[in-house]
Amino acid sequence: DMNKIKLIYEGKAKKVYETDDPTLVIFEYKDSLTAFNAQKKDTMQGKGRLTNLISATFLKLLQDKGIPTHFVKLLDDNHQLVKRLKIIPLEVVVRNTSTGSLCKRLGVEEGLDLVPPLVEFYLKNDELGDPLVTEDHIRAFCFASKPQVEKMKELSLKVNDMLSKYLYERGIKLVDFKLEFGTDEEGNIYVADEISPDTCRFWDLSSKERLDKDRFRKDLGNVLEAYEEIWRRISQPKTTTQ
Amino acid sequence: DMNKIKLIYEGKAKKVYETDDPTLVIFEYKDSLTAFNAQKKDTMQGKGRLTNLISATFLKLLQDKGIPTHFVKLLDDNHQLVKRLKIIPLEVVVRNTSTGSLCKRLGVEEGLDLVPPLVEFYLKNDELGDPLVTEDHIRAFCFASKPQVEKMKELSLKVNDMLSKYLYERGIKLVDFKLEFGTDEEGNIYVADEISPDTCRFWDLSSKERLDKDRFRKDLGNVLEAYEEIWRRISQPKTTTQ
Ligand SMILES: Nc1ncnc2c1ncn2[C@@H]1O[C@H](COP(=O)(O)OP(=O)(O)O)[C@@H](O)[C@H]1O
Ligand SMILES: Nc1ncnc2c1ncn2[C@@H]1O[C@H](COP(=O)(O)OP(=O)(O)O)[C@@H](O)[C@H]1O
Ligand SMILES: [Mg+2]
Ligand SMILES: [Mg+2]
Missing domain, CATH: 3.30.200.20 (Phosphorylase Kinase; domain 1)
Structure with missing residues (x-):
């Protein structure tokens, strides 16, 4: 093993x-x-x-x-x-609702529906504080190739559709999430890293309660309980949670 | 009058x-x-x-x-x-060479040739510190319409070509510049605001000396003298300055 x-x-x-x-x-x-x-x-x-x-x-x-x-x-x-992959040094963020750094940076209202979803690329670089990049930056500095950018966008939007639907059926709104991508020896692209309450925003559909790392960021308390609630809703058969 | x-x-x-x-x-x-x-x-x-x-x-x-x-x-x-125009709340930056905030934000080398030129949009908002925006942000929050964005890009690149050539003939490299745009009553788009050493980076072609606001930003001294030099080179007939 x-x-x-x-x-x-x-x-x-x-x-x-x-x-x-x-x-x-x-x-x-x-x-x-x-x-x-x-x-x-x-x-x-x-x-x-x-x-x-x-x-x-x-x-x-x-x-x-x-x-x-x-x-x-x-x-x-x-x-x-x-x-084991070679990580593309970009974080892809998909947003269905405006909140967090987006609202702070651009001075836009919280809770706006973003249709179609907003796709953003951030350079994965802790020292620089993961700066936002445009596709022109990605091209100019070869952070990823054009086909890789297209593939990452396409996959991110598919992931958004699939997870949004899956979570909606479990009483959770997928507000936004971050994905990382990597390539194997042949250059094939895969979704890498993790998808969890650490990397997504999950809001309870009815109460709008935060069930993700925002509880930690904003000192809302019950962080672990929120993560447990997410695990409960996705590990139990769907019908019993509705 | x-x-x-x-x-x-x-x-x-x-x-x-x-x-x-x-x-x-x-x-x-x-x-x-x-x-x-x-x-x-x-x-x-x-x-x-x-x-x-x-x-x-x-x-x-x-x-x-x-x-x-x-x-x-x-x-x-x-x-x-x-x-008199209605200003579109975006600053368009065209860069032919990497320097300044671009290098600081993205950790890229100074002085790289950017071919084709890099076009960036910043939200014109002093309180927010003029944040960088992607075309997706512009669309999502209606900072400008899609045709306006296309027109601004097209005009900015034309301005870059024209000014780069004009300045090159006067011994100056146009490193980067910022444009603002506005619309009249009929919705026609015009280049607005100013184009000067306050809003452009000009480098002397041979000495690479800064002839723009970077002299002020970086305390290089002789700010006024640099602006005068730019004025001298563009106000005298071309042949006498070569
Ligand atoms: N399939 C993979 N192969 C190799 N590295 C990966 C893979 N998926 C993710 N990684 C990288 O492994 C690290 C995971 O650890 P993490 O604690 O998330 O690190 P970080 O603090 O850099 O975000 C990240 O740097 C991530 O980019
Ligand atoms: N043609 C125009 N019509 C109306 N306003 C304009 C026009 N061109 C530029 N402006 C605006 O006029 C102001 C010019 O003053 P400036 O000192 O540059 O202001 P700021 O400190 O806001 O940059 C700017 O806000 C600019 O956007
Ligand atoms: Mg990580
Ligand atoms: Mg101004």
């Missing part, structure tokens, strides 16, 4: 390990929470388990619907096996 | 006056210099004359080459008459 051979990288939310298979890595989801480019930090026991299980569920769901993702299999509560 | 009837607006670099003709306004170019969203300020006697004369020269040149601009005529050393 799969063994952690060597720690390759320790990030803010996960540890990445080499395995016996050079094309695969193990993700260990950590209990740490960070926000505002790691200026705000905390640890919550059990959080890594929840983001691991939730992320695995979403990635598997997308995989089954034909979206290429790096997900291979869940190993245990805190570990999953994924394809 | 044209008289200043009423001050409509006092900005960082100019005063705008109503005239007897409701379709025209008078621009008074001020001697004040500001940078970094007006955190850095100074006054330099004679600066307003230079930006007025230089801007009038560039706008007239573009006008004569078929670019619609708001320029009507030069009135005196500090005043010019322009069409």
